[in-house]
Amino acid sequence: xxxxxxxPRHEVTEMGQEVTLRCKPISGHDYxxxxxxxxxxxxxxxxxxxxxxxxxxxGMPEDRFSAKMPNASFSTLxxxxxxxxxxxxxxxASSLQTGSSYGYTFGSGTRLTVV
Amino acid sequence: GENVEQHxxxxxxxxxxxxxxxxxxxxxxxxxxxxxxxxxxxxxxxxIDIRSNVGEKKDQRIAVTLNKTAKHFSLHIxxxxxxxxxxxxxAGTSYGKxxxxxxxxxxxxx
Numbered sequence: 001x002x003x004x005x006x007x008p009r010h011e012v013t014e015m016g017q018e019v020t021l022r023c024k025p026i027s028g029h030d031y032x033x034x035x036x037x038x039x040x041x042x043x044x045x046x047x048x049x050x051x052x053x054x055x056x057x058x059g060m061p062e063d064r065f066s067a068k069m070p071n072a073s074f075s076t077l078x079x080x081x082x083x084x085x086x087x088x089x090x091x092x093a094s095s096l097q098t099g100s101s102y103g104y105t106f107g108s109g110t111r112l113t114v115v
Numbered sequence: 116g117e118n119v120e121q122h123x124x125x126x127x128x129x130x131x132x133x134x135x136x137x138x139x140x141x142x143x144x145x146x147x148x149x150x151x152x153x154x155x156x157x158x159x160x161x162x163i164d165i166r167s168n169v170g171e172k173k174d175q176r177i178a179v180t181l182n183k184t185a186k187h188f189s190l191h192i193x194x195x196x197x198x199x200x201x202x203x204x205x206a207g208t209s210y211g212k213x214x215x216x217x218x219x220x221x222x223x224x225x
Contacts (some may be wrong), residue, residue, distance in 0.1 A: 031211055031212075033212065033213075042204075042215060042216075042217045042218055043159070043204065043215040045212060046215070047210075047212065048212050050211065055210075055211075056210075056212065061168075091158065091159070095211075097211055104149065104161065104213060105161075106158040106159050106160070107158065108157075108158050109158055
């Protein structure tokens with residue numbers, strides 16, 4: 001398996017523009033998580049899905065952020081409109097809860113810069 | 116929800132010394148405690164984990180201990196090497212999601 005795949009790796013956009021980050025989880029994993037990492041706030045959980053259904057979005061900072069998971073192999077995180085304070089590295093992770101291992105695996109991340 | 120506190124925030128050691136990083140958690144229902152290592156510009160990667168029915172686990176130079184009564188767990192790295200330099204994160208689990216500590220920047224000086 002290729003692991004969790006995120007795109008793009010880097011994104012530079014102007015304030016006010018829409019940004020869409022993409023994630024393909026590991027096949028067979030039924031949990032998908034979106035995290036944001038900054039120096040000040042560390043790794044923050046934004047939202048997570050179980051079997052494509054959003055379970056907890058309490059970490060989404062505000063209405064400008066939205067996430068979808070239309071099928072088991074694809075998820076998007078959208079920011080509209082983007083602001084400079086959204087600059088961060090966004091990680092997607094997926095996991096399979098079993099009795100022996102959670103298998104929590106991160107993607108390579110998307111480094112977002114909003115200017 | 117789960118709250119995980121990690122300390123120290125930075126740790127500097129000489130090559131060959133041991134390093135210890137400690138975490139506390141709040142949710143008594145947490146039953147899985149992984150540790151991740153993140154090198155500069157890379158993704159966090161799992162290095163060791165422990166479940167609540169185990170008190171200690173070891174993998175070569177890395178060990179993790181868990182005290183459920185006190186709600187704390189620790190990462191121990193022995194015979195540190197320069198390539199151990201990275202940011203280390205602990206995490207607690209509640210309802211299938213990981214809550215991370217703030218991270219410890221470990222620097223191993225040759």
